[in-house]
Amino acid sequence: MITTVLRQALRARGREPAVLCHTGADTRADLAGLPTAPGDVLLDLDAQPLGRPILDGTAEEPVAGLVAVVAATTTDLHRVLTSAVHLPRAVHVVVALVATPGHQEPPLPVGPGMGQWRDLQELRLRRVDSRGWICELFFPNAIESASVLDAVFQGTRGRRRGPAVAPLVALNGHEAALWRPGDTGANGVPDEGPVPLRRVTPVADLALRVHDSERPSAWTDEAVPALDRTTTGTDSWDELIGPTGYARAADRPVDPVQRIAPVDESTVNPTGFGKAENGPLGHLTLHGDRAVIREGKKNLVTVAPDGTITDVDLSRLRRLRGIRVDWSGPTGPHAAVRAVAGLAAGGVPLVSGPVPAWAAGLGTELTRLLTAATEADLSDRLSREEHSVRLRRAALYTHGLRSRWRALAAEAGVPVPPAPRVSVILCTRRPDMVGFALAQIARQRGVEPETVLTLHGFPASLPEVRSAIDAYRATGLPLVVHEAPADRVFGAVLNDSVARASGDLIAKWDDDDWYGPEHLADLVLARTYSGAELVGTGQDFVFLQEIDLMVWRSRESETSTRFIAGGTILTDRVVLEETGGFRPLPRAIDTQLLIAVTRGGGRVHRTHGLGYVLRRTGGGHTWSEDMAYFLHNYARQWSGWRPSSLLEGEPAPLGSEADTGQPVGAAQHTGGHP
Known part of the structure; x- marks a missing residue:
């Protein structure tokens, strides 16, 4: 159905170019073979660098006849909202979710509060098979695509957005969205800066640069501090040094925990936890060149190369009584730690042998808990749930998006509002x-x-x-x-x-x-x-x-x-x-x-x-x-x-x-x- 809808949208889009985007595993296939025209753009939003425009041209605000985003899961859609700020304005927006977990609400969007949608002509919301959705919106005049995508995502969570993530940030690098999923207020900046001004005020209080090198370019903005992190593929095994298993970045030590891209608790959390103490035991291991979660000889989840666990991944694992972590298999320290942290944040009961030194980014408490329970504990309903609660606490406090950014702000000396009392x-x-x-x-x-x-x-x-x-x-x-x-x-x-x-x-x-x-x-x-x-x-x-x-x-x-x-x-x-x-x-x-x-x-x-x-x-x-x-x-x-x-x-x-x-x-x- 997704391909059919996109074909019809392309035929009706007029002379303006179309921007066809995909995010998450196996979504590019939904865009294959479509009747595109010269000037149309086929875009992998996961690889889109922050700060780089998507449509080139002389117009200050380029306009597309169609912007379509095909997302494998709600987690993927939320992540690329940060990159979607570079999408052009459009009169026709299509958002397709290939799969969603059963506990989520339908992605029925609620318009922004400043009258931007008063001229909305038509809204269509349709199921795709039994677990997916397609949402189409038609406007007489072009509207910001990112705000539409954001409204669709928020529809899956009800009317409340939850606590904001502070501070305001500027981002650089194609993996920057991993660090700030869902932030349509983030701004892309050049590698060396500076942070743009809105009138006389910087648009961000802190800049984060995510790059492939341990020695980035010098930062030139004296008003806004910058932090540097490396991409998930940078930390190869032969580069690991020191007792913590991590090298030094920019000639200064960084807490291994703070080097790990956070878990997006908006979608990766214990919601949907099941009491499956009689279920099978899964294994997080290596199969071929990819980290997978297996039940016997069957792959239940193929872990993304950057270690992201999605809400749909968690729904596929709820019938397991737990997962044993095989530390010899994952593809790299950063990705392995992110995968384990995501599973723990989702409430999945985990057991493990001794945790290697290179996984210090898990944090002390989460590392301790992984070895504190046995497979026998997972077969008892009460012990299993107690272990799950301890794991989710440690993972969300240590690796949750809001916790991570409060720690990054403290590292950079940027004050943030106090926690709610x-x-x-x-x-x-x-x-x-x-x-x-x-x-x-x-x-x-x-x-x-x-x-x-x-x-x-x-x-x-x-x-x-x-x-x-x-x-x-x-x-x-x-x-x-x-x-x-x-x-x-x-x-x-x-x-x-x-x-x-x-x-x-x-x-x-x-x-x-x-x-x-x-x-x-x-x-x-x-x-x-x-x-x-x-x-x-x-x-x-x-x-x-x-x-x-x-x-x-x-x-x-x-x-x-x-x-x-x-x-x-x-x-x-x-x-x-x-x-x-x-x-x-x-x-x-x-x-x-x-x-x-x-x-x-x-x-x-x-x-x-x-x-x-x-x-x-x-x-x-x-x-x-x-x-x-x-x-x-x-x-x-x-x-x-x-x-x-x-x-x-x-x-x-x-x-x-x-x-x-x-x-x-x-x-x-x-x-x-x-």
Whole structure:
């Protein structure tokens, strides 16, 4: 169908030239044999250098009758948006996605907000086979092609773009798009500079040059700093030196991690993770001259020469229980590290023998985790998922696009905006649970939360409450204490708490549940890669306190959903404003918020539930399911306290006699949800 659509578009394009582009594996064949004319351009966007125009001519803004891009996957389309800034304006734009993973939305574009699409004449969106899409747009007057491609990509993620990548950059080199996928605001620059000006202001705060030589040209721009990196094919085996396995670049040492092009977490992430502990084991190895992932004698994925793992690659691997990494096979250090980092970021459980020194670019934590699990661990559903979560954390923190650019900015001395601040909303009617709940918040890692503690119907002057508050403030974490009257309805109390918070993100916290130390960090990470308006976890682990029983429900995770645990909600302050906040009701507050988000066109994403334990007692819960519901609806159960290892035990309640740093037994706690 793709070839048929392109043939028809070429016949209807008029006298203007056509620009036919491809990106990703095996997409050039879709452009073969088309009825092109003199002046038409056939272009591999993956090899397009930044800063080089695509159509030559005298016109300041060349116009094409047709711009078509055939992308193997959504990951490939997102990468070449950076190169697409050089595509000419066009009246007819065709975007073909050969394959997409099942969890993605259709690429239904939403026009930009400055009226550029008011004259749009026609929009066609059609499936290609069962997994691909073709999107055609017709305009009466030529429009920027890159903005159209960007709108098509964003359609696969819903309405939110996610956090921006800072700082603004200028790029040089044909592999530069690997370092900044999806950035239609990037500018190409000559190898030696300078960065162009927009009036009197440089268009970028930092330049990155990606080249084939360890000794690039001298940089001439004194106002904008430049960093140098080499292409993925430059690091041949015989050039590796030193204990880390990396040579020196530009006469100065560079952290091996920062030499690796980042993973695009917008498309390469754990979304779609499956519980396939009974599936076969794959192998990342060498077959012929290409790195492949094999199941027996069958190639499931052929890894791109630059090591890129795509969203479609991950979907093909979800039925595997894991992959063993064969370090003797990959084509080069940079590509091998990128492939392994991409698989880990996608949540694929990996095992490995000793990691060679030349793979130091993986980073210390990811290297450790690769050898920490065995194939037997991957055959146990809980151990497999725990290993996957640890791998994805390490890979996304170390190699994620936003993490990498914050590190590059620090290397160049370019300041970037601070990370979004999380405000935790803790509302309780029980003085005896304040110390327990604050202890759970105080041990959070990866974020520095602000806590808004709302005492619903009792004062902060109670001895057990005052001692817990004092102990929490001694940690140095910010705390706002609010006393709400007992007769104020619960939903209104939550809105009062939000009004007193100063953070960009709002996290809801229950006073009697257990939270792992990376609970908040995992939610912030899921918000980044999912693009969802609201994120949370499932109620996977439930402790039935009356009968001293732990139940593991093992629900689907890393997916869009209509239901998450209310005590794990994290959303943007602006989303609460858009949905009207919490409804002024005494119960079902969380469910009503989820309904409001989805009704408004937003998405709810459920990440893993291994770092959270829901407590169930005899009564007093806002969720009305009784104990029998959990006893007939589980994957595994244990007598006594048995959470996931990701919970990392439990801290002693703050301000109590047990506040000694030693764990307190789960059965000692009493009480239910407010």
